Amino acid sequence: LIEYGMAPTRSFLAGYVLALLVAFATSAACGQGLQFDLSGDVTLDEVDAVVKGHLQRAAVLTQNKRWDEVIDTLRQVTDSRGDRVIAVAPGYYVRLRDYCHRRLAALPPEALKIYREQVDQQAEQWYAEAIAERDEPKLRRIVDQFYCSSRGDDALRLLGEAALERGDLGAARGYWEQLIETPPAIFSGEDFAAVRADKTLTAAEGKLLDKYYLRREPSGNYVLHAVRGIDPEIPTVSAILRTRGLVGTRLAYPQADLPPADVCARLILVNLLEGSRDWAERGIRELAEVYPSATGRLGGREVNYVEALTALLEESKAWPVESRGKDWPTFAGNMERNRTQTTLPDVGRVKWRVPWTAVAAGEYDYPARRPAEDRRTLLSYHPVVADGRVFVTDGGEVRAYELETGLPAWGGDPVIYNPGRVNLESAFSHRSTIGAPRYTLTVHNRRLLVRMGSPTTSIAVDGLSRGPSSFIACLDLAAEGRLQWTATPPSDDRWAFEGTPVADDDFIYVALRKGGVRPQAHVACYDAETGAPVWRRMICSAETPAQGDVEEITHNLLTLNGDALYYNSNLGAVAALAKQDGEIRWITTYPRTSDDDLNRRAVHFFRDLTPCVYDRGTLYVAPSDSRHILALDAASGLLRWETTLADDVVHLIGVEGDHLIASGERMWWIQARDGRIAHVWPDESPKGYGRGALVGDMVLRPTRTTIEVFGAADGVRRREIELSTRDASGGHLIVVDDALLIAGGEELIVFDRHGGMRKPLPEKTDASASKKKGPAIFNPRVDQ
Numbered sequence: 001l002i003e004y005g006m007a008p009t010r011s012f013l014a015g016y017v018l019a020l021l022v023a024f025a026t027s028a029a030c031g032q033g034l035q036f037d038l039s040g041d042v043t044l045d046e047v048d049a050v051v052k053g054h055l056q057r058a059a060v061l062t063q064n065k066r067w068d069e070v071i072d073t074l075r076q077v078t079d080s081r082g083d084r085v086i087a088v089a090p091g092y093y094v095r096l097r098d099y100c101h102r103r104l105a106a107l108p109p110e111a112l113k114i115y116r117e118q119v120d121q122q123a124e125q126w127y128a129e130a131i132a133e134r135d136e137p138k139l140r141r142i143v144d145q146f147y148c149s150s151r152g153d154d155a156l157r158l159l160g161e162a163a164l165e166r167g168d169l170g171a172a173r174g175y176w177e178q179l180i181e182t183p184p185a186i187f188s189g190e191d192f193a194a195v196r197a198d199k200t201l202t203a204a205e206g207k208l209l210d211k212y213y214l215r216r217e218p219s220g221n222y223v224l225h226a227v228r229g230i231d232p233e234i235p236t237v238s239a240i241l242r243t244r245g246l247v248g249t250r251l252a253y254p255q256a257d258l259p260p261a262d263v264c265a266r267l268i269l270v271n272l273l274e275g276s277r278d279w280a281e282r283g284i285r286e287l288a289e290v291y292p293s294a295t296g297r298l299g300g301r302e303v304n305y306v307e308a309l310t311a312l313l314e315e316s317k318a319w320p321v322e323s324r325g326k327d328w329p330t331f332a333g334n335m336e337r338n339r340t341q342t343t344l345p346d347v348g349r350v351k352w353r354v355p356w357t358a359v360a361a362g363e364y365d366y367p368a369r370r371p372a373e374d375r376r377t378l379l380s381y382h383p384v385v386a387d388g389r390v391f392v393t394d395g396g397e398v399r400a401y402e403l404e405t406g407l408p409a410w411g412g413d414p415v416i417y418n419p420g421r422v423n424l425e426s427a428f429s430h431r432s433t434i435g436a437p438r439y440t441l442t443v444h445n446r447r448l449l450v451r452m453g454s455p456t457t458s459i460a461v462d463g464l465s466r467g468p469s470s471f472i473a474c475l476d477l478a479a480e481g482r483l484q485w486t487a488t489p490p491s492d493d494r495w496a497f498e499g500t501p502v503a504d505d506d507f508i509y510v511a512l513r514k515g516g517v518r519p520q521a522h523v524a525c526y527d528a529e530t531g532a533p534v535w536r537r538m539i540c541s542a543e544t545p546a547q548g549d550v551e552e553i554t555h556n557l558l559t560l561n562g563d564a565l566y567y568n569s570n571l572g573a574v575a576a577l578a579k580q581d582g583e584i585r586w587i588t589t590y591p592r593t594s595d596d597d598l599n600r601r602a603v604h605f606f607r608d609l610t611p612c613v614y615d616r617g618t619l620y621v622a623p624s625d626s627r628h629i630l631a632l633d634a635a636s637g638l639l640r641w642e643t644t645l646a647d648d649v650v651h652l653i654g655v656e657g658d659h660l661i662a663s664g665e666r667m668w669w670i671q672a673r674d675g676r677i678a679h680v681w682p683d684e685s686p687k688g689y690g691r692g693a694l695v696g697d698m699v700l701r702p703t704r705t706t707i708e709v710f711g712a713a714d715g716v717r718r719r720e721i722e723l724s725t726r727d728a729s730g731g732h733l734i735v736v737d738d739a740l741l742i743a744g745g746e747e748l749i750v751f752d753r754h755g756g757m758r759k760p761l762p763e764k765t766d767a768s769a770s771k772k773k774g775p776a777i778f779n780p781r782v783d784q
Contacts, residue, residue, distance in 0.1 A: 043518065088249055089249050116150050181254065262305075265309060271283060337612065342696060389409045440499055453469045472510060507528050521540050574632065630642045668680055728751075
C-alpha cells in the first residue's frame with residue numbers, strides 16, 4: 001500500500017494480521033496435502049422429486065396399459081421442465097424432454113397410435129410449412145416437441161440433409177443416426193431372464209436374442225456383442241425389445257420409414273466428406289455385402305448406393321484440400337481443437353524474438369514437478385496468428401506484431417490494448433493459488449476476443465479475499481485493434497470468465513465459473529456485435545482440491561463444431577449444448593480422482609488446458625480431475641472407450657488418421673477406435689517440453705533442445721530439428737503456412753524460412769477442413 005502511496009490504517013493492519021494467521025493455518029494444512037481425493041458427487045440441474053414422482057406414476061400406468069394417462073403424464077412433464085436433465089443410465093444424463101421421447105418410443109404400437117392421433121395434425125402442419133418455406137427451425141420444432149409423431153423421422157432426415165448442405169457434418173451424422181434403432185447394450189441377468197421367459201416371445205426371436213447377447217461373469221450381466229457395422233438383424237432385435245418396453249440408451253426414432261440402406265449410405269457419405277476414406281471404404285464393403293442392390297436418391301438423382309459411393313470414394317482421392325495454413329486463430333488452431341497443418345517449413349535461424357514476463361507456479365502446486373513444463377517458468381502463453389500478424393496477451397494488455405518482421409503491427413508500439421487495470425496476481429506470481437495462469441486469444445471475423453484481468457476464477461471463502469475481476473474484450477482488427485466492446489460476468493463477485501470464447505459470425509460462447517467450496521460451471525452466450533448477454537446455462541457443480549480454502553486459477557475452454565458446443569468442465573462432467581439457445585443435449589460424468597492417484601504422482605491435475613477435441617463424430621476428453629482419457633460419441637454423449645494407461649498426458653494434440661495424439665513427458669499414440677495404446681515415446685528421456693503440433697502426416701514433439709519429427713501413423717521418429725544450435729529452446733509449437741513459432745516460458749521465437757524453401761508433406765482432408773459443402777440432397781420438392 002505504501003508503494004502505491006496509500007497509508008495503512010490501524011483497522012487495515014489488524015485485518016492484515018488476521019489474514020496472515022489464516023494464511024499460515026491454510027499453508028500448514030496444505031503442507032499436509034490438499035484434498036486431492038475428490039468426491040464423486042457432481043451436482044447437475046436435475047429434475048426435482050415432483051417430476052420424478054410423475055415419471056414413476058407413468059411407469060405404473062404403463063404396466064397397467066393405461067395408455068391415454070401415460071401419454072398425458074409424459075406430455076405434461078415435458079411441457080413443465082423439459083430443459084432440466086435426468087439420468088438415463090449411471091453417469092449419463094439427457095434433458096427431460098429427450099428422456100420423455102425415449103419413454104414414448106418404448107411404448108407398444110397401440111400406444112404410439114394413440115399418441116400420434118393427438119399430435120400428428122400439428123406436426124403435419126409444421127412439416128408442410130417447413131417444406132414450403134425451407135424452414136429448418138420448424139423441422140427442429142417437430143423433433144423437439146413431437147419426436148415420435150408420424151413426421152418425426154421425415155424431419156430428422158431433412159434436418160440431416162440441410163446440415164450436410166451447409167457443411168455441418170457432425171449435425172448431419174447426429175440426425176441420421178437417430179433413424180437407426182439400437183438395442184440396449186447391457187442387461188442384468190434378471191432382466192434378460194424375464195425377457196426370455198415372456199410367453200409372447202417366439203422361438204425365432206429367442207434364438208436371435210441369444211445370438212446377440214452374451215453372459216459376462218462374474219457380474220452375470222448380458223452384453224450386446226457380435227454386431228457388425230451394418231447389421232440387418234439389429235433393427236429386428238431392437239423391435240423385439242421395444243415391444244416389451246426396452247429401448248437402447250441412445251435416442252432413436254421408433255421404426256423409421258426410411259430404409260436402413262438409405263441411412264447407411266448417408267452416413268458413409270459423411271465419412272467421405274470428412275476425409276475418413278478408410279472408414280468409408282469399410283462401410284461400402286459392408287453395404288455391398290448386406291444391401292448390394294439398394295437404390296435411392298443421393299446427390300439429387302436415383303442411384304445404386306454401392307456404385308455411387310464407390311465412384312465417389314475414388315473421386316475423393318483427387319479432391320483438393322482446403323487451404324488452412326495462413327492463420328492460427330485460437331488455441332489448438334481451430335475451434336474443434338484439432339488443427340492439422342499441411343506443410344512443415346524448413347527451420348532456419350531465429351528471425352525475430354520478443355520477451356514476455358515469466359510466470360511461476362503457485363506455492364500450492366502439487367506435486368512439485370510439472371510434466372512437459374517448468375514450474376518456475378510456466379509455458380503460459382498461447383499466441384494466435386491472423387492476417388499476417390501475431391497477437392499475444394498476458395491478461396493485462398494485448399500486443400500485436402507483424403509475422404514477417406516482428407515489428408509492431410500498427411504504429412510504433414506493439415501494445416494495441418491496455419485497459420489500465422492492475423493485475424495483482426501477475427505482480428505477486430500467484431503464490432497463494434492452486435492452478436496456473438494461461439493466456440489464450442481467439443480471432444474470428446476480424447474480431448479479436450480475449451479474456452482479460454485476474455486469472456483467478458475461485459476465491460477463498462474466508463471472507464478476506466476479494467472477488468476475481470475478469471472480462472472479455474472484443475477488438476476490431478479492421479480498425480487496428482480498436483476496442484469494440486467489453487463483457488463482464490454477472491454482478492456477484494464470485495463469478496469469473498474461465499477462458500477466451502469461441503465464436504461464430506453472430507455470437508460468442510464462453511465458460512463461466514461461480515466460485516465457492518463447490519464451484520459451479522456455466523456456459524454463456526453473448527452477442528458478437530455488442531457484447532450483450534443472450535443466454536446462460538448451468539452445467540454442474542463439484543468440489544475441488546482447494547475446498548474453498550485457497551484461491552484457484554482455471555482456464556477452461558469450449559469446443560465448437562457446427563451447431564454444438566462441448567465443454568470439459570474438469571468438475572466431474574462433460575456436456576454438449578445447442579449453441580442456438582444453450583439447451584443441454586447430454587451430460588456424461590466420469591470417475592474422479594482417488595487416493596490411488598496420489599501414489600501415481602497425480603500428474604493429471606496439471607491438465608490446465610485440455611478442452612474437448614472433436615474429430616469425425618467423436619469427442620476426446622482428458623479431465624484434470626480424473627486419470628481417465630475418454631472417447632464419447634459427440635451426438636449422444638455415450639462412452640465409446642476410456643483408458644488410464646497414458647498417465648502423464650497433459651496435452652491432447654489432435655487426431656491424425658486412426659490415432660489420437662497426446663503428450664506430456666512422453667508422446668502417446670492412442671487408437672481412436674478402441675483406446676488401445678499403439679505407440680509411446682520415449683521410455684525415459686528426453687522429456688517433452690510444451691505442446692506439439694500435427695503437420696501433414698507428421699507429429700512435431702518439442703523438448704528443451706530439439707523438435708522431434710514422428711510419423712503420425714507409425715510413431716517412428718524421422719528426424720530432429722536442433723534448437724540449441726539456433727540459440728532457441730522448446731515450448732508450445734505453432735505452425736502457420738511456412739512459418740514456425742515457439743511460445744516459450746520467457747519469449748516468443750519466430751524462425752526464418754530458410755530462403756522461402758519448404759518441405760511439402762502429404763495433404764489430407766480432415767474434420768478441421770470440413771467446410772466442404774455436401775451434395776444438394778436436401779430438395780423437399782423432390783424428396784418429400
